[in-house]
Amino acid sequence: MTKTKKVKKPSVLRRLLVLGLKLALIGVVLLIGYVIYLDASLTERFSSNRYQAPALIYGRSLTLEPAAPISREMVVAELDRLNYQRVTKVADTGQYSVTEYGIDFYRRPFDFAQGPQMAQRVQVNFAGDRVQAVMSLPNGRRLNRVELEPPYLGRLSGGNKEDRLLVGLERVPSLLIETLLLIEDRDFYHHSGISLTSIGRAALANLAAMRTVQGGSTLTQQLVKNLYLTRDRTLWRKANEALMAIVLDYRFSKNEILETYLNEVYFGQDRGSAIHGIGLASRLYFGKQVEELDPADVALLVGVIKGPSYYDPRRYPERAQERRDLILQLMFAENLISQSQYVASVNQPVIPHGSGRLVSENIPHYMELVQFELGRMRLPENWQQDGLRVFTYLDPLAQEAAEQALTRELPKVSEDSELQGAVVIANHEQAGITAVVGDRNPRRVGFNRAVAAMRPVGSLIKPLIYAEAFSSLSDFELGSLLFDEPLLYEQQGQPSWSPQNFDKKHVGAMLAYDALAQSRNVPAVRLGLSIGIDRIVDLLQASGVDTPIPNVPSLTLGAVPLSPLAVTEIYSMLAQQGAHRPLQSIRAVTNHQGLTLFERQQTDAKQVFSATAGYLVNYGLRGVINEGTGSKLADAFGVNKLAGKSGTTNDYRDSWFVAYDNKHVIAAWLGRDDNQPVQLTGSSGALRVVQGVLSQLLITPLELQTPTDVQAAAFHPTLGVRIPVECNHARLLPARKKQLPEDLGCSGEIEEKSWWQRLF
Known part of the structure; x- marks a missing residue:
């Protein structure tokens, strides 16, 4: 019998080794596949959608030029609002001093809507409440104008609640970059996304300082974690972070990664919004542009990166200062700053007094209007990739005046806690909305009455009726007679209508100027019916009204619901003597790099009625202030400075008033x-x-531009006809030029002259 040979089985160790090799091979294949997947997806995401940048909203730029109606106190308030530091001697950007004749300030560099402007030191002298001269320092060269950077108002975004202002790497001070790399990643330009050397060096530095002063992760790893990963402390997340860092480092340049890091790194919270990036952080903590950061600022910002909540200089100034001073020591030790810079830096306050907030107060009603206008613009679909900078007409002085006037006056005029109000202020020269308040509580978010409250306007419609009469009725003048007598209007198929005056009385015949100044209802109805209801509807539509307008006789007394904003647009047209331009809150839009996406054009306005008619109705509305229903304003501010109109609706449901000077239109509604x-x-x-609003603004007296076909004329006070100007009882009013008969008498009749008068 033959013996069979036994086959020797592989040892357990060998089998485990083979299995391990197979698993390793599978793991390598999976790893390669995963790296290929990361390479494709991460490269696409990093190239086109690194982060979402919001729309940053700015107010108007305060423009200083000779003869501008701006006081020294207004400029000081603006500089304080912009976080300029008041000093005895101006030496650096963001500083100002008050001199014997004016203000000396060093304007910061800023990317305005029309392009970037460098830092500039300027002296502005004043004569009373006007700018006298603007000079460049130190050479004393006279300037035509200088603009302060606009105040930051807030943000609009897609809902991620992240704020950032994108800045290019070329704008970031080299000291900040060198300090960042010193503390966070010394080998940034030499490793491939991860660095074992950095991990070891960080461990030694932390051990020597007996505290954590350096981190082991590279900037690339930190960026990956901020952009794409959670903050879970797991081996899988750390491994994923390392792989993604290697991919990014391979696909993108070091400068691209560094610029993205500087725009993404988290710096804390401001009113519920997360502040990302060095651009807004420098504004948040110091009120400065990135280019202005000094060594102390740089050290604090780099120090905050380690723990934005723990080292928040607003909440924990001692802790933040300790961290800042430690980094300043390292900067000095590495010869990044001199000894004198180090000494000066450690003696600086952590953040300037009054800073630590991007926005002092929310202005929800104005921001709602800005958001509405942005939604109607043709902007790039991916605008959040490059962000927006929206430059508006908002004037902080006007906004503050409107808010204070409404909240202060409502309790004085009524004890009714349900009484509401709205104020809109516009610059009629620029057709820009400068202030909006839509609630008695200016901070309350909700129903914005300035835009959405549609209320009957009452007598506010009368100036349109008079203006059209001046345009279309050749014989109608301010000195023409109107009749304040009972009127019964009957229309087939409709109930009869008998309009009444506010005082329920009739005064008989009166000059058109007096009827307008005293806001008599019946004369306005008679005049409105003579020009036609259809024409009044056309006038409202030509003045910007795009809501339904009832075509009824009571339209002559303002039976049309309009918002305070629509009323402001109508009166801006009147202030411009009949030239209409739609009111807007947005002046220009750029992306964060300064590329212009929208700029409002100063196109020719549409003439609703002639400039002559516009002049005559403005003269009448100035009479409303001088001697009519708005005479309290003349008592307070003087005659011939303002024009305006009151409005009251049936049963005292709505209280309106509009006033304007040479620049502002102010419309207020209560109800x-x-x-x-x-x-x-x-x-x-x-x-x-x-x-209340006017008391806080500088009034620019209304200057009526007299048309060439208008002259001073004399009218008989009871007959409403032209008479010679030398007549004692004559009412002098502007009117179209007209050649009067040589033998016209003071009675308004042609008078037969004696042979002696004819001889001489």
Whole structure:
């Protein structure tokens, strides 16, 4: 019998080794596949969608030029609002001093809507409440104008609640870059995304300092974690982070990664929004542009990166200062700063007094309007990739005046806690909306009455009727007779209508100027019916009204619901003597790099009625202030400075007043949301709010540009006909030029002259 040979089985160790090799091979294949996947997806995401940048909203730029109606106190308030530091001697950007004749300030560099402007030291002298001269320092060269950077108002975004202002690497000070790399990643330009050397060096540095002063992760790893990963402390996340860092380092340049890091790194919170990037962080903590950062600023910002909450200089100034000073020591030890810079830096406050906030107060009603206008613009679909910078017409001085006037005056005019109000202020020269308040509580988010409250306007419609009469009725003048007598209007198929005056009385025949100044209802109705209801509808539409307008006789007394914003647009047209331009809140839009996406053009305005008619109605509305229903404003501010109009609706449900000077139009409305009576006229309610606004603004007296076909004319006070100007009882009013008969007498009749008068 033959013996069979036994086959020797592989040892357990060998089998485990083979299995391990197979698994390793599978692991390598999977790893390669995963790296290929990361390479494709990460490269695409990093190239096109690194982060979302919001729309940053700015107010108007305060422009200083000779003869501008701006006081020294207004400029000081603006500089304080922009976080300029008041010093005895100006030496650096962001500083100002008050001199004997004016203000000396060093304007920061800023990317304005029209392009970047460098830092500039300027002296502005004043004569009373006007700019006298603007000079460049130190050479004393006279300048035509200089603009301060606009105030930051807030942000609009897609809902991620991240704020950032994208800045290019070329704008970042080299000291900040060198300090960042010193503390966070010394071998940044030499490793391939991860660095074992950095991990070892960080461990030694932390051991020597007996505290954590350096991190082991590279900047690339930190960027990957911030952009794409969670903060879970797991081996899988750390391994994933390392692989992604290697991919990024392979696919993108070091400068691209560094620039992205500087725009992504987290610096803390501001009013519920996360502040990302060095651009907004420098504004948040120091009120400075990135280019202005000094060594102490650089050290603090780099120090905050390690723990934005723990080292928050607003909440923990001692802790933040300790961290900053430690980094300053390292900067000095590495010869990044001199000894004198080190000494000066450690003695600086952590952050300047008054900083630590990007926005001092929210302005929800104005921002709502900006958001609405942005939504109607044709902007790039991927605008959040490059962000937006939106430059508006908002004037912080006007906004503050409107808010304070409304909140202060409402309790004074009525004890009704349900009384609401709205104020809109516009610059009629620029057709720009400079202030919006839509609630008695200016911070309350919700129903914005300035834009959405549609209320009957009452007598506010009368100037349109008079303006059209001046345009279309050749014989109608300010000195023409109107009749304040009972009127019964009957129309087939409709109930009869008998309009009444506010005082329920009739005064008979009166000059058109007096009827307008005193806001008599019946004369306005007679005049409106003579020009036609259809024409009044056309006028409203030509003045910017795009909501339904009832074609009824009561339209002559303002039976049309309009918002305070629509009323402001109509009166801006009147202030421009009949030239209409739609009011807007947005002046220009750029992306964060400064590329212009929208710029409002100063196109020719549409003439709603002739400049002559516009001049005559403005003269009448100036009479409303001088001697009519708005005379309280003349008592407060002087005659011939303002024009305006009051409005009161049936049963005292709505109180309106509009006033304007050579620059501002101010419209105020008071009423209740449930439309119950408030027992206020336009003069007893809304006028008080307008007066409160005007008391805080510099009034630029209204300058009426007299057309060439208008001259001073004399009218008979009771007959409403032209008479010679030398007549004692004549009413002098502007009117179209007209050749009067040589034998016209003071009675308004042709008078037969004696042979002696004819001889001489």
